[in-house]
Amino acid sequence: MPSKGVILPASWGNLGVQLVDSGAIDADKFKAIYEQKGVFTDEYKNLLLGDNNGKIKITRENSGYYLNLFWALGLANKNPILDTGEMVDPRYGGAGNFASTGGWILAKGNAMDHYSKHAFITLTLEQQALVDKVSRGIYRPCCGNSVHFPDCNHGMAMLGLLELMASQGASEQDMWKTALVVNSYWFPDTYLTIATYMKEKEIKWKNVNPQEMLSASYSSAQGFANIASQVTKPASSQSAGGCGVDTGGAHANDSAPAQKQQSGCGI
Structure with a gap:
């Protein structure tokens, strides 16, 4: 996890403005959670309200902010994965019953008023097929589901990022590589542990296969638990946030206690 951050193969442009104009993000609510901690920076303001944002650069400091932006994008952008996938399986009682929907409290109105409702990103058939394929292979350690079943904020946020990159x-390969980078910022302790496991197998992190590292065998809750049981866990790092709305609390000032990686999927 490079301390200076990583530039991703996608530009943010004016998506913040579009999310605000649509009501998927209530700008006042969104700003308030950062302003009350004194961390609503010029960078954050531009990402939310600016028109000409360039390539996305994710860092330890802004990874939680991007988590919230990508979450709103993934939830609100019209996409077949949300319309016909696991989220709407009748067995689960409706798409509104998940942490990724019920937990999004920063919209105007109810989150479900915006669920797969806005055409921020329109994909070709080939691009949609790519998002579908990659989303099925990306897991996160807070649960056992892939991004194709984005029932928590990290899954929904990653779906939004995949759509943006594909468009x-x-x-x-760029998408697999980027997803591993972003997951590593969102779950640093997890991937430090996996890196230690790979090092013990004499494989350097720079040489790992991103698709393999993101698979259920490594990155799902069960897969990671199996990996973690085989290594001595490295020192805990800082995390961009748990599975609720990130509030920027870890970065309020240099002396603030670090927010640790969390595994739950509630607010």
């Missing part, structure tokens, strides 16, 4: 011509 801007990212290759499949």
